[in-house]
Amino acid sequence: MSVPEYRAYEVVLDNSYLLGDLIESITLEESLDEIAYRATVSLMKPSGFPDIRPGQEIRVSGVPHRGSDLVYLLNPGVVWECEHSYRGADRLTLTVYDRTIYMAKSEDEYVFPAGQTASQRLKQYAADWDISLWQIPDTVYTLSKKVYRSQPIYSMLLADLKETARKGGWLYRPRMTPNGLELFPLGSNETVWALEPGGNVESITQRRTLEGTVTKVKVLGKEDNPESATPVLAVESKETELYGTLQKVVMDNDINTVSEAVTAAKGFLSGIQETLSVSAVDVNTIRAGDKVELAGSGMELIATSVRHELGRPGKMTLELATYEYVKRRYFLDGSV
Template sequence: MSSAETRAYEVVLDNRYLLGDLIESISLEESLDEIAYRATVTMMVPADFPGIRPGQEIRVSGVPHQGTDMAYLLHPGVVWDCENSYHGADRLTVTLYDRTIYLSKSEDEYVFPAGQTASQRLEKYAADWDIRLYRIPDTVRTLSKKVYRAQSIYAMIASDLKETARKGGELYRPRMTPNGLELFPIGGNETVWALEPSGNIESLTQRRTLEGTVTKVKVLGKEENPESATEILAVESKDTDMYGTLQKVVMDSDITTVSEAAAAAKGYLSGVQETFSVTAIDVNTIRAGDRVHLLGSGMDLIVTSVRHELGRPGKMSLELAAFDYVKRRYFMDGPV
């Protein structure tokens, strides 16, 4: 990392040590499959270096793309892993996460009554775990009774948000900010960056497949008698004439009404599965869950994963998909 690149980015340890002159590379990675934002920093280690140990406070700052002033990119953060190596010189590789990592690594148990919303339950987790909250919208949909036994706090939050989506609610992602933990609406970023195949994009790969396509959905009620057929709450179909019948049967104890079943069934319907892989000039503020615009296609797509290789100019690798794909893949599939 050159001196100009160093001035564009800074790593601060324990709120007092500026590591910029020692940094060789910084990468930032995030995915909708995980909660925490991760940074990997490689640096030279001089003889008088005070040392870095797991658990220390750390942050990454940088000048945003097309910006002029330094801003937080990953803060608050915690040092998680340290690895020293010696090949002609002493180097240190540091892995750090934003502090949502504690929500995925800490377990607890809860019993929640029916009638609460995901945002109300998040307030309970936050109160018990001394987490400061910031911008928590009303998630509106009321949830069923839930008994959580010995699982991570993040797994409970994700379950609450999945049930919200299955009942026709909006899609949200927990995201740590310098002001506290927020519930970020998927695709809700104010600035939507454009990706241009003939401009800032270096490479683009488009994938299309019928694997995962669902053209008919049958939602069943709660099983009352194992020896008799289960009540069918809703049946929805779409594009069976085009792709054939690819049926999914849904049994979800959280769905108790016909309207909820119909909403869930429509959410599972999907045509050809389409995803994009993009390598482009870095826009260092793009996060997983953000919406971007693919010029020439007329499509707005959701970032499902991102890797920033910081520099001037840096490079980013993005995995992208349509909003409906994200809803099915990350909020409708799997247990809640």
């Protein structure tokens, strides 16, 4: 894992122990389905080396693609699981998460009034749980009253972000950074890496299907009388002549006006569902939620999941989809 000129990757335990010379492999994995960035670190355990235990602070650094200096790849992190084995020598496999894992594993309950934004609610979660914040944009759209009973903090925050998206707002993802928790607008990364078939790309698999296609959406209002038909707030359709009528009915108590219903209905409309799986030379700073370019695709793509097998040059596997697909799949209720 090390090279003669400089160490390409470093793992630091408890801000004291440099593990780079002991490392056999490191993988980094992240998905929009989960909040926390995960590292799997395999290393040799020499005689006399202190025991590593869950709960210890740890960080992973690496030299970025086309860079020369180490940068943080996962920091701050926590050792979540340790597996000790013997195969000719003592070995350890560590499962490491960034500290957003605590938002996924810790439960609470809240009652929020109508009129707050997702940003304001995030600041409340952070204040109550002593989470440092960094770069929290104004999510603009005001949310309905919410009563959250015992559930993970992340589930509540995700519900706030989904409601923001349904009302026409941007798509956001919480990310832990060395400076604190940020709210990252999907696709807003400053550096957009280009993937080039025949160049840095080893393979591409494209999947196109009508499964999940929605060509007509009916948005219903609140059910006031169980013996009467539910009022219809909006009906929108698109491409029914191409793919037939594939209708979705939406019932959402957070939608209160016709304009909100029209916005929500248009958000659900979708044609052919298309995703891409790409194997390529590793660019170790690409994260889930980042925009990437795929030469010749003609699409702006978002990484929905990433897997980095760190090394020189290393390998990465990306799952890619359009922004609109990501919105439907991860931020609107119901399946894609």
